Amino acid sequence: MFPKAFPLPYFLPQEKTLLMTYPINWQLGELGPQPGEAAFDQWLQEIRTNLQAFETGVADLSGHLSSSSGKEISPDELADLVEQFGRVSGEWSQVVSLVGCYASQESSNETYRLAEGAVAAIYPMLTKANHAMDRLLKEIDDDRWKTLTTAPSLQAVLPFLERRRQQASLRLPDHLADFASELNVDGIQAWSRLYDELSGSVRIEIMERGERVEKSPGQIAFDSPDRSDRENKFYSSQRAWGSIAEPCAATLNHLVGARLTLDRYAKRESYLTVPFSQNRVTGGSIAAMWEAISNCKAELVKYLRAKQQLLGLESICWYDLDAPLASQSPIINFQTACETILDTFAAFHPPLQEFAEHALSSGWIEAEDRPGKRQGGFCTDFPPSKQTRIFMTYRGTEDGLSTLAHELGHAYHAWVLRNEPLVMQSYPMTLAETASTFAETVVAEQRIGKCTDQKNRLSALDRQLQDSVSFLMNIHCRYLFDNQVHTRRAKGELSASELNRLMVEAQKEAYAGALDESGWNPTFWISKLHFYMSDEPFYNFPYTFGYLLSQRLYLEARNDPDRFPARYDQFLKATTGISAITAGKESFGFDLESVSFWNEALQPIRERIESFLAISSELDCD
Ligand SMILES: [Zn+2]
Numbered sequence: 001m002f003p004k005a006f007p008l009p010y011f012l013p014q015e016k017t018l019l020m021t022y023p024i025n026w027q028l029g030e031l032g033p034q035p036g037e038a039a040f041d042q043w044l045q046e047i048r049t050n051l052q053a054f055e056t057g058v059a060d061l062s063g064h065l066s067s068s069s070g071k072e073i074s075p076d077e078l079a080d081l082v083e084q085f086g087r088v089s090g091e092w093s094q095v096v097s098l099v100g101c102y103a104s105q106e107s108s109n110e111t112y113r114l115a116e117g118a119v120a121a122i123y124p125m126l127t128k129a130n131h132a133m134d135r136l137l138k139e140i141d142d143d144r145w146k147t148l149t150t151a152p153s154l155q156a157v158l159p160f161l162e163r164r165r166q167q168a169s170l171r172l173p174d175h176l177a178d179f180a181s182e183l184n185v186d187g188i189q190a191w192s193r194l195y196d197e198l199s200g201s202v203r204i205e206i207m208e209r210g211e212r213v214e215k216s217p218g219q220i221a222f223d224s225p226d227r228s229d230r231e232n233k234f235y236s237s238q239r240a241w242g243s244i245a246e247p248c249a250a251t252l253n254h255l256v257g258a259r260l261t262l263d264r265y266a267k268r269e270s271y272l273t274v275p276f277s278q279n280r281v282t283g284g285s286i287a288a289m290w291e292a293i294s295n296c297k298a299e300l301v302k303y304l305r306a307k308q309q310l311l312g313l314e315s316i317c318w319y320d321l322d323a324p325l326a327s328q329s330p331i332i333n334f335q336t337a338c339e340t341i342l343d344t345f346a347a348f349h350p351p352l353q354e355f356a357e358h359a360l361s362s363g364w365i366e367a368e369d370r371p372g373k374r375q376g377g378f379c380t381d382f383p384p385s386k387q388t389r390i391f392m393t394y395r396g397t398e399d400g401l402s403t404l405a406h407e408l409g410h411a412y413h414a415w416v417l418r419n420e421p422l423v424m425q426s427y428p429m430t431l432a433e434t435a436s437t438f439a440e441t442v443v444a445e446q447r448i449g450k451c452t453d454q455k456n457r458l459s460a461l462d463r464q465l466q467d468s469v470s471f472l473m474n475i476h477c478r479y480l481f482d483n484q485v486h487t488r489r490a491k492g493e494l495s496a497s498e499l500n501r502l503m504v505e506a507q508k509e510a511y512a513g514a515l516d517e518s519g520w521n522p523t524f525w526i527s528k529l530h531f532y533m534s535d536e537p538f539y540n541f542p543y544t545f546g547y548l549l550s551q552r553l554y555l556e557a558r559n560d561p562d563r564f565p566a567r568y569d570q571f572l573k574a575t576t577g578i579s580a581i582t583a584g585k586e587s588f589g590f591d592l593e594s595v596s597f598w599n600e601a602l603q604p605i606r607e608r609i610e611s612f613l614a615i616s617s618e619l620d621c622d
Helices: 038-066 075-105 110-139 142-149 152-170 174-185 188-200 227-242 245-265 273-278 283-294 297-310 334-348 350-361 398-416 429-449 454-489 496-510 541-559 564-574 580-588 595-601 603-621
Strands: 204-208 211-215 378-382 387-391
Touching: 038 075, 038 110, 075 110, 075 152, 075 378, 075 387, 110 152, 110 174, 110 188, 142 152, 152 273, 174 188, 174 245, 188 245, 204 227, 245 273, 245 454, 245 496, 283 454, 283 541, 283 595, 297 454, 297 603, 334 350, 334 398, 334 429, 350 398, 378 398, 387 398, 398 429, 398 454, 398 564, 429 454, 429 541, 429 580, 454 496, 454 541, 454 603, 541 564, 541 580, 541 595, 541 603, 564 580, 595 603
Parallel strands: none
Antiparallel strands: 204 211, 378 387
16 A cells, blocks of 8 residues: 555644645545444434334324314424424435445445445335325415415425425326335346446556556546557547446446336426426526537637647547647646645635635545546535535546536535525535536636746646536537437337447537547447436536536626625525526526526637637747
8 A cells, every 4th residue: 555645744743734734535434334334234224214214204194184184284293394304314315425435435345335235225215205205295285385385484494395396296106106216226226336336347458667557447537648648548448448338238228218117107298307307407498508509619619620730630539638738737736736726715705715624624535546446526415414525536637626626616515505404405416516617617717817828828728628628518419319318218229339329429419520530439328427327317418507507607706706705605505496597597697598698608618719719829820
């Protein structure tokens, strides 16, 4: 085991305030027992008992209410129930998050994997508790509902109740709901877990200092300045992912197939009904968003062409998209990254800086670069403990710095809501990604502002525009692909080679044909975890939605810096309301269903493209 890169300065206590260093490993101990300990099993048992008690309690109450007594539910009874529901579901979230953290830090650990299974097996009980709650809400007649909604004891949780009553209409009929959720453990959720195992076993063979070495996918990046290095890594990755194409095709077919069956029995309008409802958006807002984006594609292609020229390439491939413009980007150590982020946050919103300082110094972040960790990064909440944890692999790059800022943006969101009732701490992914990309944008803009050298400025703009290409082109291709897979799967199963073909087709449309004919990524559907998530279908458009909304917020912060911080926190609180559309309207007066709103949101990106083109032609003349 290598020594930790940035140990705490225990040996220099007198200089601690001067040399404040931030741990690169997280602390999980205070969040609950570790999987494998007897106390962990006991904890799971308690959660099961509490969920069972909740469900029985609701059933008793329902029975009592529907009896001939003519008794109706009182505001206090309902408030009690909501409080209890928040507690039991909060406990469940806590254990899921914790097990996820352990499993991510050591992907091959058998005990953690078994714990994930044990936790997943409790999920149907939570679903049953949810169903019981929804059934009760659905049974309350409209007159009684009106009276209840004016009761003072329910005001703090009213948006939760309203939303749940609305969503109850999308659920499966009562006699099927519990059955389906129990079957999901060995269905949708099992497929998703199988994918985790398959992808966790993938090793990519590359050459390093003349030796063949095996890397986990999370350790492979396409940001080398050397094209042949990028190309080699790309083809090695294609081979590695291709080796699990067949089982992944089966997994995807069954995941989507199971979902379509559930949609049919629940009589939902389309396969997009659930993702739109989960993300609290309307089909109109998503259509308006893609329309505005499509109108902006020609400008994005201009950027890609300019970049291609700067790289001295005849055409551009998938593996060139993240290529750096500067031949050597300086290594930013973890400590410097933390300080840079803190300085930026302080300038724009002091409470955000105070929070980030607290998170960084309290061991809330796992960032070490070592083998055996799961790929990607995430921020996960522990509402009962009022804490969060961030998982990532920090490699000293600008990307790593951005990811850290991004995840801290998420964590701040949860922090602002930590004292709200537990049921009022949930927000859709669309708005979660707004908070995170906003933090990321502020840090990036600050760094560009500090560039005095035009070449550095160009590189910094390039990194931001790489993100724009990801959100507006890459995510678009995932959305198009997902739509195709759902539409075609309804008619029959798809083969691995068909999935490859659909993926390339989606990429050609989303990237407006900008890449070389041989430069597409056919196995992207295998390597992208997001297609295999059990509870979040269409884990793509919310990213773009959040990103563009954050760009619109950035315009607001730039134009009205004095009023912005308070309004931003108000917006974060509004994200737990009835919909993303209303959150935007109430805090800032945005109309998220209009193409013109999304056009405005694209403005900062258009400005960056213009600056990029201007500087690159200037440097060309030098
Ligand atoms: Zn995020």
